[in-house]
Amino acid sequence: MATATEAPPLAPAPEKEPPRRRGRWTPYWLLLPGLLWLVVFFALPVIYQASTSVQTGSLEEGYKVTWHFATYWDALSEYWPQFVRSVLYAASATVLCLLLGYPLAYLIAFRAGRWRNLIMILVIAPFFTSFLIRTLAWKTILADSGPVVDVLNTLHVLDVTAWLGWTAGDRVLATPLAVVCGLTYNFLPFMILPLYTSLERIDPRLHEAANDLYAKPSTTFRRVTFPLSMPGVVSGTLLTFIPASGDYINSDLLGSTETRMAGNVIQSQFLRILDYPTAAALSFILMAAILVMVTLYIRKSGTEDLV
């Protein structure tokens, strides 16, 4: 403050103006490439799809914008089961990812020592193979006469899952369980990495301080470690839930017609049935649904307080 008030008499204001003016636009110039990218590849397609969703017509006669909002209602009333399924499968996969990913991220952050980098590579390694190949590999893993299904059958685990409706008969493939397994596997790294980042940022002295203040290790975790890792939990669950709820590959390769998700419907409307307005309307419904859920979730978890 003192320097700011003393400065003007020493250096006249007009002389200080030019350098500031020259630098004023620099941030915007730097933003330009990113903004252009967003406009061309995000904003324009979204506007185009929005207009498509309210068009009517046919492939032969061409489509016209007729503000036919009924498409939305029709799409929703016909395909609501797929939407519910999308949310359910994505939520199940997210919870599984959290349960599997948290201990692993914790291990990497606090216990791995010199193994840390190796485990990190193992977490990221699957990305070196294509998403499609990895999902196809699960087809082999869960194959009807494969070792996994054999073991589960011997242990009568499949009887229980079949009773719950997760599997059918004595097979895993082409059931909801297989789709959720595929989703969990494919999105696990997106859970682990943000969890690891937020856990790793926690000062180990906070654990010592909690210990010193009569908190048992389990209490330390509940009162200190977990609350401090909330930013990672929130971003991890979002990074898993959002893409998982729009995914169609896993259901396509590991599921059946009984496990079709919103993504599958959109894909087939666009690419097979060629009913563009319905496909566009479905896309918007999915987007809106995710947006609402994510907003509620962020509000509820109150992460803005933690950062």
Added chain:
Amino acid sequence: MKTTKDTTTAGNGGGDVRLTGISKTYGSFTAVHPLDLTVPQGSFFALLGASGCGKTTTLRMIAGLEEPTAGTVHLGDQDVTALPPYKRPVNTVFQSYALFPHLDIFENVAFGLRRRGIRSVKKQVEEMLELVQLGEQARKKPHQLSGGQQQRVAVARALINHPRVLLLDEPLGALDLKLRRQMQLELKRIQTEVGITFVHVTHDQEEAMTMADTVAVMNAGRVEQLGPPTELYENPRTTFVANFLGTSNFIEAEVDTRSGGEIVLKAGGGKLVLPEARNSAPTTTGGKVLVGVRPEKISLTHADDAGGIPDGRNRITGRIADSSFIGVSTQFVVDSPVCTDFEVYVQNIDRDARLVPGAEVVLHWNPAHTFGLDAAQSLLAGTVNSAGVETVEEEVA
């Protein structure tokens, strides 16, 4: 239940900390050599040493955050060596405070009470926040407070549990000089007020001397000397202590005669007298002794006035090599045949204009201020240069 037990035992004088043969090794590196130490109940005890000397490791072993390789830790009559930190009636103020960033000040302070299942914490927390003068800040988050305020929260968070011993790990290290002075007095006031045993780890000799009743000077995993600050300063037993606490001048001398509690030594051409009680070196005739004297104990007289120096004072001659005026005193460096770079601090009461570089002078002092050390040790132990090396070690660790 547990709290009542803790407070009553604390009241019964169970606050002695006894370390018996305690040591810590990491692989081939020995951080703390087997060490016996007793900190009496209610005292303010400082562990002083350069970075990497093992003082923090010792403190962490008392807290239970570090497991000793050998030896035991007793609090009063209770052997706590095997107890995890959360079961020890000991609390720590950490170096960077380690306040919980997700909890407000009130909850930070209440943390220990809540973990012990105490429901109504409001009154206690508010009283404690008053004690450290932070009543207004109760609902703020740690990052909204200044360094000094955070430091007081850390103290409050530990003290509210009425530990038998409060451990302070360089608690003032992150504060600027002025605030550090203020907090030193504050901590001393709190300690007197609550009467809990404080064990304070620091590398700042001035801080240790101002605050502590007893100081243990540590070097390379060993306690070099233990005692009240004045004794450590006036009568150091090793060159490390002599150099680490303030500045010392050393003269290599040879034992000549011993009589009536006094040792007469030969140095250069002259003789020096050293009280036997202040000597820690072996004294066989002809044996070597390092004679030490603090710079402020020495008087400086121009060679022309040498006749006026009273008898019975230790004296050596030399030439002023350098002088720097620093207000309250003038610091001289004197080149003498028995010791180069002899440092002398002279109070600026009556300044003698002849005392300029190049002048021939006589240095003289009361023999009672002389101390004797074993000549078989490095003269430079504990000086700024060797402390610099230890700082590097800390960064590696």
